[in-house]
Amino acid sequence: MSDYxxxxxxxxxxxxxxxxxxxxxxxxxxxxxxxxxxATAALGRLMTAGAMMGSMLxxxxxxxxxxxxxxxxxxxxxxxxxxxxxxxGYVGNPNVILPANKVGKLDVAGAVGIGFMDVIKDMGLxxxxxxxxxxxxxxxxxxxxxxxxxxEQVPSSVGLGVLMNKDNTVAQAGGFIIQLMPFASxxxxxxxxxxxxxxxxxxxxxxxxxxxxxxxxxxxKNLDPVINDKLDxxxxxxxxxxxxxxxxxxxGRKELQEMIDDGEEIEMKCHFCNSAYVFxxxxxKGYIAKARA
Numbered sequence: 001m002s003d004y005x006x007x008x009x010x011x012x013x014x015x016x017x018x019x020x021x022x023x024x025x026x027x028x029x030x031x032x033x034x035x036x037x038x039a040t041a042a043l044g045r046l047m048t049a050g051a052m053m054g055s056m057l058x059x060x061x062x063x064x065x066x067x068x069x070x071x072x073x074x075x076x077x078x079x080x081x082x083x084x085x086x087x088x089g090y091v092g093n094p095n096v097i098l099p100a101n102k103v104g105k106l107d108v109a110g111a112v113g114i115g116f117m118d119v120i121k122d123m124g125l126x127x128x129x130x131x132x133x134x135x136x137x138x139x140x141x142x143x144x145x146x147x148x149x150x151x152e153q154v155p156s157s158v159g160l161g162v163l164m165n166k167d168n169t170v171a172q173a174g175g176f177i178i179q180l181m182p183f184a185s186x187x188x189x190x191x192x193x194x195x196x197x198x199x200x201x202x203x204x205x206x207x208x209x210x211x212x213x214x215x216x217x218x219x220x221k222n223l224d225p226v227i228n229d230k231l232d233x234x235x236x237x238x239x240x241x242x243x244x245x246x247x248x249x250x251x252g253r254k255e256l257q258e259m260i261d262d263g264e265e266i267e268m269k270c271h272f273c274n275s276a277y278v279f280x281x282x283x284x285k286g287y288i289a290k291a292r293a
Contacts, residue, residue, distance in 0.1 A: 005055050005085055005231045006212040010220035014184040015192065017219060018052040019176040019212035020233060025051070025087060026162055027170040028235040032274045035094040037164045038106045039074055044162035045108065045140040046079045047089045048175040051233040054081030057121070065120040070135060072113025073098070080272070086236035088272040106164070112138040119147060141175070148179065155180040161202035172206040176215050188223065195221050237273035244268050244277045245287065253291045260284050 003024045008017040026044035029035070035043060046066055054064045060083060068077040075092025101107040115135055122128040131151035135143050141160040148156035160175035178196075180189060198218065199205070205215060216225050248256070248268070259266055266279045 001211065003233045004212065005052055005233050006216060006227055007055065007229050007231065008216045008220070008225050008227045010216075010223040010225040011184070011188045011191075012224070014181050014188045015178060015220065015223060016181065017176065017178045017216050017225065018055060019215040019219075020048055020052050020174050021206065021212050022048045022051060022173045022175070022233060023170055023206075025233060025235045026173040029089060030168075030170055032235075033090060033094045035091065036097050037168050038098055038108060038111045039091050039094050039096050040164065040168075040170065041106045041162040042074055042108045042111055042140065043077055043079075043089055043091050044170065044173050045160040045175070046077050047081075047087050047235075048160050048162075048173060049140065049144055049158065049177070050079040050081035050089065051085045051087045052175065052177050053119075054083060054087065055085045055231055055233075057083035057123070059083060059123055061124060063122040065118070065122075067118040067120065068112060068115065068135070068140075069118070070113040070115025070138065072096075072111050072115075072138070074111040074113070077112070078271075082236075085231050085233035087233065088235060088237045090271050090274075106162075108140065109138040112140070114138065117143055117147060119151070144177075148177075157196055159199060159202045161206070163203035163207065172203045174206050174212070174215075175202055176212075176219060178219050191222055192220075195219055195223075235273075237270060237275070239270040239273060239275060241277050244270075245279075248279065248284070249287045249291045251291070253288050256284055256288050256291055260288075 003022050005020040030040045050066050062083045064081045066079045073096045077091050079089035081087045098107045098110050119131040133147040136146045141158040144158040148154045156179045158177050163172040165171045269276050
């Protein structure tokens with residue numbers, strides 16, 4: 001099964017649902033950043049959420065950034081997604097190793113630590129929308145549930161999961177976001193609450209062969225779900241050599257000359273995808289004329 005998101009409604013549009021399968025995306029991030037299992041799980045959860053939240057954006061050029069700044073040894077997580085559900089991301093410390101938590105699972109909360117989550121939406125206005133929430137559990141899904149309720153006033157439930165193989169590759173990854181519209185009836189809310197009690201683990205459901213469509217049907221049992229559309233998602237970074245050149249030129253002539261005087265070629269890596277770009281001394285000499293004094 002390739003990575004994709006389904007968008008759906010239920011109960012005559014009193015509920016909207018997003019469900020995603022993201023195994024390949026998370027595995028690509030793991031491979032590029034060589035993340036440890038707990039770092040893969042944390043990054044994968046936030047990337048999955050980013051993909052679904054990116055698909056909520058209206059404008060073709062709209063961008064979403066999810067950024068966690070916290071005290072844990074993972075040293076923060078940053079994820080960016082566009083309206084086409086293309087996602088990239090990285091963690092501060094990809095090598096963090098922690099013992100399993102009390103229930104024998106990867107200790108994402110311990111890796112993330114205490115802190116804040118920023119939700120930044122750049123929709124082409126003068127200033128981007130910035131929402132911030134205190135991390136409630138540092139498990140990411142619960143923190144986003146709290147964010148939606150408090151910053152966007154949308155009652156929501158978020159489920160995210162990443163399951164690792166014994167060789168530290170990604171076995172399963174996916175998630176859902178289900179939201180109540182302001183006009184949702186008490187009966188609909190009560191049924192949804194009952195349905196959510198049956199959801200114990202996203203990755204268990206995926207490992208059993210359930211698709212995003214199946215997740216929607218499980219979440220919206222007895223609520224007449226309607227699948228509206230299906231959207232491909234995946235790891236995508238728009239970095240290229242030209243962008244890195246601009247960054248080099250922007251440091252100024254003095255700094256460029258110091259690099260030239262060092263006599264060593266320069267390697268620069270993209271934070272998001274870990275791609276390396278090498279610049280020779282001759283390259284640097286060519287940039288001096290374009291740089292500011």
